[in-house]
Amino acid sequence: MRKVRMTLSILTMTLVTLTAMSCKDGKKDGERAPMSNEMHQDEGHNHEGSEKMMTNNSGNNATNAIIDNYLQIKNALVADDQEAAAKAGGNLFGDFKNFDKSSYSSEEKQELTDIIEDAKEHAEHISESPIEHQREHFDILSKDVIDMIAITGTDMKLYQDFCPMYNDNKGAQWLSATKEIKNPYFGSKMMKCGEIQREIN
Amino acid sequence: MRIIKIILLILLVAFVAIQFIPASRNISDTVPKTDFMEVNKVPATIQNKLQMSCYDCHSNNTDYPWYNKIQPAAWFLEDHIKEGKDELNFNEWGDYSARRKNSKLRSIISQIEDDKMPLDSYTIIHRDARLSETDQKEIIKYMNLLKNSL
Numbered sequence: 001m002r003k004v005r006m007t008l009s010i011l012t013m014t015l016v017t018l019t020a021m022s023c024k025d026g027k028k029d030g031e032r033a034p035m036s037n038e039m040h041q042d043e044g045h046n047h048e049g050s051e052k053m054m055t056n057n058s059g060n061n062a063t064n065a066i067i068d069n070y071l072q073i074k075n076a077l078v079a080d081d082q083e084a085a086a087k088a089g090g091n092l093f094g095d096f097k098n099f100d101k102s103s104y105s106s107e108e109k110q111e112l113t114d115i116i117e118d119a120k121e122h123a124e125h126i127s128e129s130p131i132e133h134q135r136e137h138f139d140i141l142s143k144d145v146i147d148m149i150a151i152t153g154t155d156m157k158l159y160q161d162f163c164p165m166y167n168d169n170k171g172a173q174w175l176s177a178t179k180e181i182k183n184p185y186f187g188s189k190m191m192k193c194g195e196i197q198r199e200i201n
Numbered sequence: 202m203r204i205i206k207i208i209l210l211i212l213l214v215a216f217v218a219i220q221f222i223p224a225s226r227n228i229s230d231t232v233p234k235t236d237f238m239e240v241n242k243v244p245a246t247i248q249n250k251l252q253m254s255c256y257d258c259h260s261n262n263t264d265y266p267w268y269n270k271i272q273p274a275a276w277f278l279e280d281h282i283k284e285g286k287d288e289l290n291f292n293e294w295g296d297y298s299a300r301r302k303n304s305k306l307r308s309i310i311s312q313i314e315d316d317k318m319p320l321d322s323y324t325i326i327h328r329d330a331r332l333s334e335t336d337q338k339e340i341i342k343y344m345n346l347l348k349n350s351l
Binding site for chain 2: 114115116117121122133136140145
């Protein structure tokens with residue numbers, strides 16, 4: 001009897017260990033949801049969120065929602081705020097997922113599909129990564145959003161900025177709604193690094 | 202004491218029962234034309250390293266370890282492989298657009314630079330999948346070349 005009990009307990013221990021191992025992944029999914037509900041936007045950093053234009057053109061709503069969440073990520077990175085960037089990244093992922101391409105030509109649709117597939121991945125990674133990785137993904141995401149706007153257009157006033165130092169001096173672009181340079185790639189380390197490349201609208 | 206015995210018995214039965222739930226296995230004996238190695242001219246040394254260190258989770262063919270048939274370990278593996286392939290599938294490289302190739306290469310480089318890939322939980326069992334510093338440098342150099350040629 002004693003032997004049986006011992007065999008059983010060994011088996012149970014094995015089972016418990018294995019189950020615990022398989023649980024790891026399940027938990028990770030839960031943590032993926034953005035962690036903070038506060039936006040930390042009121043800390044005197046940047047108030048671009050409030051500067052967003054009222055949209056009266058319904059065709060542009062989806063694009064503007066994307067730009068809006070993109071700018072929120074940008075502001076969070078300027079403020080070195082990983083949590084706020086993650087939250088906005090999650091929202092941006094949803095915006096891309098729900099983007100309606102039906103009003104575009106087939107060629108544009110194809111290009112948009114490509115851009116959105118890529119951008120979705122970057123938004124998702126931003127929603128779950130440490131800040132340095134968020135910045136890497138933001139670099140490529142910026143390119144995607146710039147290319148997207150070239151197709152969809154927007155009625156928002158935007159500045160396309162360029163930081164020559166990021167990514168081992170290869171440089172990186174970003175979009176901003178304000179003229180003043182506030183660098184999302186270096187944050188407080190090098191806030192003023194960068195120049196305006198062009199103005200949109 | 203009786204209750205414990207019953208619980209243990211139930212657990213044992215459950216453990217045995219889950220062994221009969223079929224698990225999907227990531228095995229394919231053909232290498233598609235879209236494979237990374239087919240699309241690009243990859244030096245043999247780098248081919249070997251990628252095959253050894255990346256392809257188990259980032260292609261359609263996994264070289265399974267012995268415990269792959271025991272549940273729930275098999276589920277754990279299946280989950281990992283699915284996630285890995287969603288992120289990057291070397292077998293489908295040719296199907297990625299230039300934009301996505303660029304993104305993937307950037308991620309490959311960054312993951313290797315930061316020692317994030319291959320995963321520690323993987324290399325602890327697959328010792329030969331570990332990348333030495335020289336391996337890392339070689340792969341990064343090659344991926345950078347590829348990225349600049351896009």
